[in-house]
Amino acid sequence: MSKLPLEIWREICCLACKDDGTTGRSLGLVSQYVRSVSEEYRYYSIAVAGPRQVRGLHEVLKSAPLARVRHLYFVDPRDYVSGLSVVVLPRRTEDIAAINNLLEAVSPTLFSLTIVSHTTRQTFNGDHIALHPLQFPLLTELTLRGCYTVPPTELFAPRLARLHISSEAVNRSLGQSLSKYYSELTHLRISRLMEFISDILGIMEDLTSAMGLRRPPTESQDEWVSTMPTIPRYILIQPGPESWQGSEGRVVLSDPRRRRGMLLPLQLYEWRLKYFTVLPPHVGYGREREAELAKAEWLDRINWGPGCWDILNANKPLSL
Template sequence: MNQLPLPEELIALIVEYACVDDGTTARSLLSASKQLMRIVTPIQWHSLALSGAGQFCGFAHALSRVSERPIYHLFISDRVASNARHFWTPSRVSRDGTGTIEELHSKEERERIQWRNAQSFILERAAPTLQTLTFLVFDPRNSARRVGDMLKQTYPNLRELTIRVPPLQPLFASDPIDLSTIGGNAGFVATFGNSKAHLLPRLERLHIAGHYKTSTSAPSRIGSISSGVTHLRLSGIFAYPFTRELAAELFARGVLDQDVLVGNPVAHAPPHFVPESVELLVLQPSTPDYSNSWGTDHGDSAIQLMGAFEAAARIGTQVLYLPPMVHGYYGYDQAKVDWLDRIGGGAGCWVPQEEVVVPAEADPSSENLQSSHGGSMRAPSAGSGMQGYIPSFLNVFLGRW
């Protein structure tokens, strides 16, 4: 290719638009020609998906060898899609008996340190420009530490954050996860630690996919992290006590016009959980069967109560109730679809949409739980239809020069 078929400035605009995906398009275009490589290289990491320790740590190494390049949209999962479930990983001690428990622990410790170093470096480099971040943690051994480390960084331009935590969090592994910013409630702040709102000064949309039991349970501590949050989504609610406490708070604040707890009020006023600035509250429960598998009864009651929120919501603050998730929890495939949709101009997880259905497979840790991996992923649905076409067009059209 001696000369590009279009002005380089125009090619750069097309390429920049085409590369708003998980990094696949940029990697493809880098090998098309030397001239195209020169155009793509500065923007190849504008949006990027990193899944599993191998890819994550490999990217940290690549990032360390180049000058600073902006990262605007980042999707991180500590497990690859095929293994993105929240069971405790089966023992990897070799079946021939040559491996030992000590060797296994030593290997896991090395991997834990490698991930932690890579995470610290990647997020430090990305933080100044990062606008959207989806951070999925499936490993219950390291979930608290990884989320805690992620929240030590300052993100001056982050507008949207999704955090997914597994049902079992070994909170002894690190400081409790706390993002509460309840002004004027000294007792609550003293109980749950210091505010982290200053780390996310421009955050507008927060999505927490966890397993909510009560408003003071560990996953529920991930609450109001910015006074400017206008969109809040809670996915994975499966306990009636938390649902009742949330209903009491929303009614007390005037978000609900009707008291959905008439005849069955809460015994005491729970600590505030939803930030005052929220304009849209999205709630999605787990299935009753999934709730029961974790020893939580009354899953049906929680679902019925959440369904009443939407009808009782006062005009001006919208409460959107989504039906229970097919697989019981917010998994890798759905999270990536939502992330791609958002960075492509769509609504992502903030509107009802068809859930990604993946083939069911037995979870090695429980015969009762379905997995959330495999299957195909649909293209971003809104505002990004051309993105599936442009990479192919560029490869065919530009590849001839």
């Protein structure tokens, strides 16, 4: 094996380790030579589930100074594995610290990050991953499923180009935050969007203005045209479902008032903006299935696929 040039081995390891970390762990067990050659790439992309795996990865990275994590997927499976809600089973303080420590350790080299954590609005203040203090200078793609949204600071991810968030993260200040701090953003997707969010139509108007798809009411037509982005920008909106799949495949209906509110305002469908797309409604699968889908989309993007942007037939890869 040592007869093969080192540069070729490194290229092989780089191409082989674009999965959830399984290949990298296997390479580390082949031999001391392969373990040494593959050290930089074994953790190129890696998926972790829960605080125990987070701690394990953090310890491994401490002992592998050449390791570079480019793509990270984190899921907190406690709410569907235990069968208990996050309100009943809150995350421990030491677990929050472990997750934040890992994110801080990999932040200088990360290109894509997916976090699936169903912390509720009721427990968010004392039970959430602190994204605001972190800085991701190379991050170009971010998926946040749960109550998480991008921090209102240009230091968090100045090169962020694609953002995928959930309905829980939508608020009136989102459009202003994106336009002020995320000037490189070209793709925005909001999944499971519910109309019972306060002033949803106003929020959509702010977002389309922030992305350069509509003229803000405070600007004249000439002023707006002169500041329009030179590259296409896209917004994808996925309406929320009318029902959810509960445990053991049971269908869980929301109350009639909320169910009516899950239909988006007709005005959104009538905008007919070239780069504004209303997707088919969320099918209402449970949280475990949502985590699996988020992981599959993350892996697809790593391997040059469109991931959650497939409806755009996107062929622009990540900056790998």
